Structures are given as structure tokens and as C-alpha cells.
Amino acid sequence: MTATGDLILVLDAGTTSTRAILFAPDGTMRAVAQAELTQHYPQAGWVEHDAGEIWAKTLAAARDVIGQVGGADRVAAIGITNQRETVVAWDKVTGEPLHHALVWQDRRTADACAALKNAGQEPVVQAATGLLLDPYFSATKMRWLVDNVPAVQAAAAAGRLALGTVESWLVWKLTGGAHVTDASNASRTLLLPLDGASWDDGLCDLFGVPRGALGEVVDNAGQFGLTDPALLGRAIPITGLAGDQQSATIGQGCLAPGQTKATFGTGAFVLANMGDALPRSGHRLLGTVLYQLGGKRDYALEGSVFVAGSLIKWLRDGLGVIASAGESEALARSVPDSGGVVIVPALSGLGAPHWRPEARGVITGMSFSTTRAHLVRAALEAMAMQTQDLASAFAADGAEWTTLRIDGGMSANDWMAQDLADVLQVPVERPDFVETTALGAAMLAGVGAGLYPSLSAASGAMRGAVRTFAPGLQVDPERRAGWERALAAS
Secondary structure (H helix, E strand, C coil): CCCCCCEEEEEEEECEEEEEEECCCCCCCCEEEEEEEECCCCCCCEEEEEEHHHHHHHHHEEEEEEEEHCCHHHHEEEEEEEECCCEEEEEECCCCEEEECCCCCCCCCCCHHHHHHHCCCCCHHHHHCCCCCCCCHHHHHHHHHHCCHHHHHHHHHCEEEEEHHHHHHHHHHCCCCCCCEHHHCCCCCCCCCCCCCCCHHHHHHHHHCCHEEEEEEEECCCCCEEEEEEHCCCCCEEEEEEEEHHHHHHHHHCCCCCCCEECCCCEEEEEEEEEECCCCCCCCCCCEEEECCCEEEEEEEEEECCCCCHHHHHHHHHCCCCCCCCCCHHHHCCCCCCCCCCCCCEEEECCCCCCCCCCEEEECCCCCCCCCHHHHHHHHHHHHHHHHHHHHHHHCCCCCCEEEEEEEEHHHHHHHHHHHHHHCCCCEEEECCCCHHHHHHHHHHHHHHCCCHHHHHHHHHHHHCCEEEECCCCEEEEEEEEHHHHHHHC
């Protein structure tokens, strides 16, 4: 289909909000609309979203930005990026969700993962998928829905059950029934071998996931369907799909082996491009599909930290320590150090390289002299400490960082960016446009729509300028020692 406009619409369905952004071919943002998503916590360790709310608010945001530029004729293509691992179950006939979505942060399947580990399954699963047995990933969430939700059980028995990650859900709703999932999201389910074209029957059996409920595994750029004309004003091709961290890696221009990015959003996620080599970790990092084009895959080594920006949100909303996230930089600068306070933000367990779902958050070193500035500084210092843990694991796996490209909402904090450079002792680069997740989805959609001949061409046209934070003096070793002690107590 020939595009009638040159703008690219990106739907960015994140954890705390969903957004629609319109990009021009040079990567400039022409319009944006955003809506917060309700977080549901039915009990300790459970995290859910209303899939209907994700769809309704994403559609409303898309309509908003299209209205801002004068209509759907301005839009050439759509790219979708999403919170990964989150699982939606819906009815193939009605198109309606059958239960709340289980969010990637949800820990309810920790016992199921432990049982599989105890049965000796983790080495087998890791060798096939690059992933570890942790409730973070999708498969055990899918099994929980099948086992515990009568509506899901009934749909499965009737052959009407659809399971998918959030991009799969949005494509279904936008097109009126196309059931696909891109290779980057599929590689986060525990059901796709890193070198396999589609779902593995043995893995589906191991996790108890009905294969017939899963969508077709597709490339990250291509023609994935047309939107229902009634939704957005005309039938617009969907041409780019990617999980948010893979999308950010592309948006950062990490297209050559060795190039590494860290996204500091709700969680923190580091991906190093490994080219076409299957990623193997001996230090509890993850192997994942970075992108697939024309059936050919490039891979990444990944370290996932579950709590980053959500720690600042918790300080704001849970404890009332700050009124806004924007206060954090000035407060951190207002004190010479954290006053001995150390925070280990294991509020959803610990991710890489520790993988301790049972861990809980720790605040140590407080005294009567502790102020809210010390708490905020300790929270920001925890970002560099968690990242340093990952850096050590990447180096041990032969993927040592020479530069780190950062993005995400937290990266706008200059103090934190400089602290990262000082702790890691490598240059830290931050693009002027930090919303690289959405930008990566725009690049993929541009390639899929034929606006660019390659990802490298899209990156060259769209990425924009960067600022570099050079490493300063080595950080006091006691800071690291304090972190290690607090980590042991979590």
C-alpha cells in the first residue's frame, strides 16, 4: 500500500503509561499524547493491568495525535513498542480480555519457577531460550491464567483462547483479528528457542501453554496488517513491532556488535548488541533476540533490573518524601553524600545478575541526622550500584563496556548520568532526545513501510545529537562496600 503521508505513528504501551507519538522522517517529534495506566496490586507480589484500559487509552492517544496534525492522511505507518513479558488473555471470537493482564513485575509464579528449577529444568531452558526460570518471563504467567481463571479455561477448551504480549494484543484490536507477535517479544516468553523460527512444542508442553493460543512469530519490520478504517480515519499499515528494550537499543543506534545501551525507566535494562552470534552467559545474564529482519536475527546480551524509576515514584507516592521526580536532582546535589544511607531497591525482588525473586527492599545506615535529601541521593546512587553489578557480569561474559548509551525518563537527571560515568569509569552518552524506545519503533516502522532502505539508514536520519558525560574521579570504595553489605541483607 502506498503511504499518503510521511509521518510515523508510534504506540508506546509502557508499564505506567501509554503514549502515541508522531515522528517526522528526520526523527523530530511532531505530536504526543499520553495517559497513565492504573496499577492493580491484588495482593503482595501481584501486579496487574486492565488490558481493556491499555487498548482504550492507546486508541484515544492515537486519535489525539492524529487530530493534532490534521488527520490520518498524514500518517504513513504505525510502529508499536511495549512493556515486554506482560501477558494478555483474550477471546478470539469476542476480542475481549478474559482477565487482567499479568505484568512483567508480577511474582505470583515464583513457586512454579522454583519447582521447575528443583526438577533440573533451568539449564535446558536456558540453553534453548537464553532465559532463566523466573516469574518475570511470560510462560509461567500464561500457565497461571490457564490454571486459575475459569474464563480462560473455558476459552482454551473451546479453541477460542488467545495469549500474547501487549503488542500482540494491540495488533489484534487495531486490525480486527490479526494474531502475531514479533520475534523480540516472543524471545521473552520462554517458549521461543533463540535459533528457532517459531514456538517450541517441548517448551509449550513443559510450561503447560496451549500452542494454539499463541500468535504467529514475525519479523520486527514488515507488513503486519492494516488498521480498521473506523478506528483512526483510514486503514494505516502496521509496519514495526518490538519490545521496549530492543526498541530502545535500536533507537540508540546500537546496531553494531559491542554497542551497549541502558534504559532507566520503571526498571533498568542493559542490552549489548552481539550481532548474529547466539548469546550465551555464564554469569546469569540473558540472551535475547534484538531484532529479526527478513527472517535473519541479531541478538543481544541483556541484564534486567526490576526497580529504577519506580523507586523514585515510590518515594513520591508511597512515602511522600518528594512531591515530584524532578526534585530528585537538586536534592541529591544539596548534600555531599548519602550520609551513610544505602538503599537496595528490591521492591519486586532482584533481577540480574542475582535473580532472587524472594529478595525485598532494604534501607540501611539511617540516623537522626538523615534527611530526605540523603534518602533521595541514596536512591539515585542505587542506580549506579545496580548498573555496576551488571557491568561486572557483562565483562565476565566477554562483553565489557567501553561506552554506555543511556535513555529513559531517569536519564534526564544530569547528576545520575555523571554518577554512572564516575562509578563505571566509562563515558556515558545521552541523546538529546531521550525517548529512544519510541524512536526505535519509528525506525522499524519506517523500514517496514519502505521509507528507509535499512535500519542503519533510519538511524542515521533519525537519531539526533548526543551529550557525553566523561568519567571523573574514582568513587570512594566504601560506597561499594556499603552496597555489598546492604545487598546481602536484602
